[in-house]
Amino acid sequence: MSLHPADFIEKPPRFPVVDGHVDLVYDLMRRHPGIPFEQVADGQVTAQSLKKGGVWVLVAALYCADSHNGPASAAREMRRLHDYACRYLEWFALLRSPGEMAAALGGSGPPGIVFLVENADALLELDLDEVRRWGVRAVGLTHAGRNRLADGNGVTDPKGLTAAGKSLVRSIAGAGLILDVAHLAEPGFREVASLVTGPLISSHTGLRSFCDRPRNLSDPQVAEIARRGGVVGISAAPEMLVPGGTATLDDLFRQVDHVVQRHGPEAVGIGSDFGGFDDTAKGAEDHGGLPLLAERLLGAGYPAGAVGLIMGGNWCRIYGGIPGGPA
Secondary structure, three states: OOOOHHHHHOOOOOOOEEEEEEOHHHHHHHHOOOOOHHHOOOOOOOHHHHHHHOEEEEEEEEEOOHHHOOOOOHHHHHHHHHHHHHHHOOOOEEOOOHHHHHHHHHOOOOOEEEEEEEOHHHHHOOOHHHHHHOOEEEEEOOOOOEOOOOEEOOOOOOOOOOHHHHHHHHHHHHOOOEEEOOOEOHHHHHHHHHHOOOOEEEEEEOEOOOOOOOOOEOHHHHHHHHHOOOEEEEOOOHHHHOOOOOOEHHHHHHHHHHHHHHHOHHHEEEOOOOOOOOOOEEOEOOHHHHHHHHHHHHHOOOOHHHHHHHHHHHHHHHOOOOOOOOO
16 A cells, blocks of 8 residues: 655654655665655655655765766766656655745645766767756766776776766856765765865765775865764665675764764764665664654754754755755
């Protein structure tokens, strides 16, 4: 039985959640091909798990695999992903203005959705105004590999941005889109930071202080994002939380707390990456575990206002929605 969007209005959560990165399109295409989201009954992202978790807004990735990089197929694949999202994610309200995001968080309509490009190789052929009309609000330059813009975190001996990458970064910033540094190798991170004066985000990541791998952010990178008023989205993916063994909700809490203790509650949010990985963290198998994270934060002495920022308020600020959280 599918959940109607109006069912979310029954009991608004204490801390409305905005998830800064969900691999929902990828998840639907891989695990539930041809099925509208509201009919999906199992997996990491379902209507029921969103309701249980108090999730009112998702930032959904349009993830283009590195195998499509290049002028022959990147733009075609990105359009295919967008078309699929339009067809199978109609259940959500596409958010294009601050007022629409405020309404979604206030419970006066269905859960909202914003799009993020993950691997922007296709944007060398696509028009940025067209992409904005899709509801895209943020752009990540790479996935793990090398594309025409820069090197991703999986490249050995990575270099910085290409000339095309530098030009596109300037265009993205000029168009009012947000730069997402997730997956970008460190030389590219430094060059993006030198080219862009506004906030940067890392939509889904872990911290190298806890899990030392190129995919995660170093403390200096986190400090640079925080200094600019950006947000670090901590992922629930076990491979970003712990170097080996079983990850738990406490591991997610510890990484969030690490950022807060050094940079304040304004610098961190949830970027679960649900739908983009297979193994799960105990207690955070899906969005239904997020209220437990909020309780863990409260139990550690966090004021409710800070918890509200972490669970959703910071992403609202980044995406032009209402600031802050519950009092």
